[in-house]
Amino acid sequence: MRRRLLSAALLAAVIMLAAACGGPAAPATGEPQEPGDMPEDPPAAGDSPSTGGEYGQRDPDTGVAALPPLDPPEPLRIAEDGSPSGAGFYIATERGYFAELGLEPEFVTFESSAYMFPAVAGGDVDVAGGVMTASLLNAVDRGLPLRIIADKGRNRPGASYFDLVRSTRVIDEIQTLEDIRGRRFAITSEGSVDHIFAELALRAGGLTEEEVEWVVIRDFGQMNPALANGSVDVAMHIEPLITAGEADGVLDRWIDATEFAPDFQVAVVLASPAFTQERQEVARRFMVAYLKGLRDYYAAFVEGVDTDEIIDIMTRHTPMKDPELWRRVNKVDLNPDGYVIADSVQFQVEWFKEKGLYAGDVTAADLIDHSLVDFAIEYLGGPVGQ
Structure with a gap:
C-alpha cells in the first residue's frame, strides 16, 4: 500500500480510537459479592435455572452445554463507540452468537462517562466498554453500583497497541530512557491511560x-x-x-509498553446489578456469547483461524476500514477467557491516589465481579488460556 493512502486511512481511524483509550471505565453490581452470592454451579443438562427455560444437553463433540434462546428475545443495550477493543461485542453480533441465545444487541454511544455511568448503573444500558479512570472510582464512591465484569483490552507483549515513540528528529539524541530528561513528552490528559504508561516509562529510566x-x-x-x-x-x-x-517517517516506534507496564489492564466491560442480578438470564447469555466472540478474535489474530472473516467484521464496526491496515498494525490483546488482571486494577487505584486524583477506599476486590465469566467458561467447556 502506498504511504499516503495508508496514512490517510490510519488518520481517519484516530478519533474513535482515542475515545476508547481515554474515556470512562468500570462496570457495576451493587455491594461487593460474598462467596454465597456467586451464581451456583451451572445446572446439569436438563436441569432448570432459577429463571428462563431448561438448559439443553451438552454437545457430544464440544462439550458445550446449550442455553436455549430466550423467547421472546430480550434487548441487549451495549455502550460502545467503535473501538477495536470492542471486538468481542462485534463478533458476537455478526456471527449470531447473541441472536442464537435470544438477545437483540443495540449499540449506543455517550458524549462522556458523566452520562454513561448513571445509564449503566440505572439499567438504561446493560453493558459498557471503558477504562480505569479516577472518574470511575469517584462514581463508585458516590454510590453508583458499577462493576468490572470482563476484559476488554490489554497490551500484547512485543506487539502493544500503546508504545513509547520518539520523533525521528531526535533518534540520535534520545537513545535511552534517561535521555528523556528535560525533553517534551506528549500525553492526552492528566490521569489518562497513556499518562500512566508515560510515568511508568520515566520510572523505568530512573526519572520523575x-x-x-x-x-x-x-x-x-x-x-x-x-x-x-x-x-x-x-x-x-x-x-x-x-x-x-x-x-x-515522522516517528520511531521505540519501546513496547509492556517493557515498563507488563500485565496491564487497559480496558474493561462494565455492568451493574440491574443487569447481572435483575436480568441474570440475559447476563449469563451475554457473557457466553461475548466469550465466544473473544475466542474467535484470539483464534484469528493469534492462531490465524478465519482471520479474513474477522477482519471484515472489524472493518464494519470500527473506523479502521482498510483490511490491509488490520494486517499491519499492532492489535489490542483480548483474553479469550475474559478475566481481567486484578493486580493491575489495584495498581491503577493506588496510582490515582498517589497523584491526588482519587481519595476514596474502593479496591479492585470491590470493583471486579467475575461470576458471569466463571459461568460462561464452565458452559463453554473450560478455559482456553493464553
Missing part, C-alpha cells in the same frame, strides 16, 4: 515527572504533526497512528 516537560495534546491524531514539527520529542502513542507515523 518533574524531570520532563509535559505537553498535553488531547487528540492522538495531532501527535504525529507535533512530533514532525518539533513541538514534542517523545509521546505515549497508540495504533493505528504509530503505523501511520512510521510510514510517513
Whole structure:
C-alpha cells in the first residue's frame, strides 16, 4: 500500500480510537459479592435455572452445554463507540452468537462517562466498554453500583497497541530512557491511560515527572504533526497512528509498553446489578456469547483461524476500514477467557491516589465481579488460556 493512502486511512481511524483509550471505565453490581452470592454451579443438562427455560444437553463433540434462546428475545443495550477493543461485542453480533441465545444487541454511544455511568448503573444500558479512570472510582464512591465484569483490552507483549515513540528528529539524541530528561513528552490528559504508561516509562529510566516537560495534546491524531514539527520529542502513542507515523517517517516506534507496564489492564466491560442480578438470564447469555466472540478474535489474530472473516467484521464496526491496515498494525490483546488482571486494577487505584486524583477506599476486590465469566467458561467447556 502506498504511504499516503495508508496514512490517510490510519488518520481517519484516530478519533474513535482515542475515545476508547481515554474515556470512562468500570462496570457495576451493587455491594461487593460474598462467596454465597456467586451464581451456583451451572445446572446439569436438563436441569432448570432459577429463571428462563431448561438448559439443553451438552454437545457430544464440544462439550458445550446449550442455553436455549430466550423467547421472546430480550434487548441487549451495549455502550460502545467503535473501538477495536470492542471486538468481542462485534463478533458476537455478526456471527449470531447473541441472536442464537435470544438477545437483540443495540449499540449506543455517550458524549462522556458523566452520562454513561448513571445509564449503566440505572439499567438504561446493560453493558459498557471503558477504562480505569479516577472518574470511575469517584462514581463508585458516590454510590453508583458499577462493576468490572470482563476484559476488554490489554497490551500484547512485543506487539502493544500503546508504545513509547520518539520523533525521528531526535533518534540520535534520545537513545535511552534517561535521555528523556528535560525533553517534551506528549500525553492526552492528566490521569489518562497513556499518562500512566508515560510515568511508568520515566520510572523505568530512573526519572520523575518533574524531570520532563509535559505537553498535553488531547487528540492522538495531532501527535504525529507535533512530533514532525518539533513541538514534542517523545509521546505515549497508540495504533493505528504509530503505523501511520512510521510510514510517513515522522516517528520511531521505540519501546513496547509492556517493557515498563507488563500485565496491564487497559480496558474493561462494565455492568451493574440491574443487569447481572435483575436480568441474570440475559447476563449469563451475554457473557457466553461475548466469550465466544473473544475466542474467535484470539483464534484469528493469534492462531490465524478465519482471520479474513474477522477482519471484515472489524472493518464494519470500527473506523479502521482498510483490511490491509488490520494486517499491519499492532492489535489490542483480548483474553479469550475474559478475566481481567486484578493486580493491575489495584495498581491503577493506588496510582490515582498517589497523584491526588482519587481519595476514596474502593479496591479492585470491590470493583471486579467475575461470576458471569466463571459461568460462561464452565458452559463453554473450560478455559482456553493464553
